[in-house]
Amino acid sequence: MKIRTFGFAALLCSAAFAGSAIAQDHQTMQGMKMGSMTMPAGGEVVGVGDLEISGGFAKAMLPGQPVGGGFLTVKNKGSSDDRLVSVTSPNADEVQLHEMAMTDNVMKMRELKDGIAVPAGQTVTLAPGGLHLMFQKVKTPFKQGDKVPVTLSFEKAGKVDLVLNVLSAQGK
């Protein structure tokens, strides 16, 4: 049942990121590699323990689209490794941690059941085309200008609340 559920979600994920969104994300990734300074409009900065979370945003969703993508940056200023283990939001039945990567021109997505590692002294960025939060069974599709509250749970640092600003469907 879990596998079937995930298969369905993955299909929806692919649909959510299909077409121009993928091309856009891919261009963004290329641009970042080349040192472009275009970054999404940053939201609030929150801290918990040795962690600093910033740049949180979500993409606007199309009407009827049941899944949405969320993104943020976690900086670990401490000397011990941590891990983002789970995320909840009142706006979605479930929030999964996903990874997306382009392999032979095919965008593949998988759920990271063990969470996302945030090694000591490092900064981990969840961004379009890579690591992301996947909001499942979203009741009201995110609209540009909306705010989506989330609670992040880290293995060592504990829980922290963050508000994601909803940007356009292209994440800008």
Ligand SMILES: [Cu+2]
């Ligand atoms: Cu996903």
